[in-house]
Amino acid sequence: DAGVIQSPRHEVTEMGQEVTLRCKPISGHDYLFWYRQTMMRGLELLIYFNNNVPIDDSGMPEDRFSAKMPNASFSTLKIQPSEPRDSAVYFCASSPRRRGTEAFFGQGTRLTVV
Amino acid sequence: DAKTTQPNSMESNEEEPVHLPCNHSTISGTDYIHWYRQLPSQGPEYVIHGLTSNVNNRMASLAIAEDRKSSTLILHRATLRDAAVYYCILRDWGNTDKLIFGTGTRLQVFP
Numbered sequence: 285d286a287g288v289i290q291s292p293r294h295e296v297t298e299m300g301q302e303v304t305l306r307c308k309p310i311s312g313h314d315y316l317f318w319y320r321q322t323m324m325r326g327l328e329l330l331i332y333f334n335n336n337v338p339i340d341d342s343g344m345p346e347d348r349f350s351a352k353m354p355n356a357s358f359s360t361l362k363i364q365p366s367e368p369r370d371s372a373v374y375f376c377a378s379s380p381r382r383r384g385t386e387a388f389f390g391q392g393t394r395l396t397v398v
Numbered sequence: 399d400a401k402t403t404q405p406n407s408m409e410s411n412e413e414e415p416v417h418l419p420c421n422h423s424t425i426s427g428t429d430y431i432h433w434y435r436q437l438p439s440q441g442p443e444y445v446i447h448g449l450t451s452n453v454n455n456r457m458a459s460l461a462i463a464e465d466r467k468s469s470t471l472i473l474h475r476a477t478l479r480d481a482a483v484y485y486c487i488l489r490d491w492g493n494t495d496k497l498i499f500g501t502g503t504r505l506q507v508f509p
Contacts, residue, residue: 288441317497327442327485327499340496375441383491384430384449389441 309378
C-alpha cells in the first residue's frame with residue numbers, strides 16, 4: 285500500500301476562495317482523521333470518521349469548514365470561504381479499528397491563504 | 399479526553415540513550431499509551447504503544463509505571479535522525495478511539 289495520500293501537497297489561494305483538500309486512506313482502514321497544525325495551536329483534531337460516518341466534529345473551527353467521506357477510499361475537507369487565519373498544514377490519518385493499532389499519517393497539505 | 403504532560407524540550411548527544419518522560423495521572427483502564435514522533439516537514443509517525451507491560455520494538459522501548467500514571471520512551475542510541483518532536487498520547491480504545499496530540503517534547507541530538 286502506498287500509505288495515506290493527500291493532495292495537493294501545497295495550495296496557495298486568495299481570501300474568500302473555496303479550498304478543497306483531499307485524502308485517500310489506507311485500504312481496509314476504518315478510521316479517518318483530519319488534523320490541522322499551526323505554530324500557535326499545534327496539532328488539532330478537526331473531525332474523524334468511522335466507516336465513512338462522522339463521529340466527532342467538535343474540533344471543526346467554524347461553519348466555513350466541512351468534511352465528507354463519500355466512500356471508504358476518499359475524503360475531502362472543504363473551506364468556504366477561506367481566510368488568512370486558515371493557513372496551516374492539514375494532515376489526514378487512517379487506522380484500523382483494532383485494539384492497540386497505530387494510525388498512519390499522510391504527508392500533509394500546506395495551505396496558504398493570502 | 400485524558401491529558402498528558404511532557405517537557406517542552408530535551409537534548410542528547412549522538413549514540414547516547416535518551417529517556418523521554420510522560421505523565422498521565424488521569425489515565426483510565428481502557429487507555430493505551432501511544433508515542434508518535436514528527437520529523438521536520440513530515441507528518442507524525444508511530445513509534446510504539448503499550449497498555450500495562452513494558453514494550454520493545456526496533457525503534458524504541460516503552461517503560462510503563464506500575465500504576466500507569468507515567469511512562470518513559472527510551473531511545474537506546476540516539477542518532478541525528480532521531481531529532482524530532484515526540485508526542486505521548488492516550489488512546490481510549492473501544493470508547494472514543496480518538497488520537498489527541500499535546501505539545502510534545504522537542505528532542506535535539508548533537509553530534
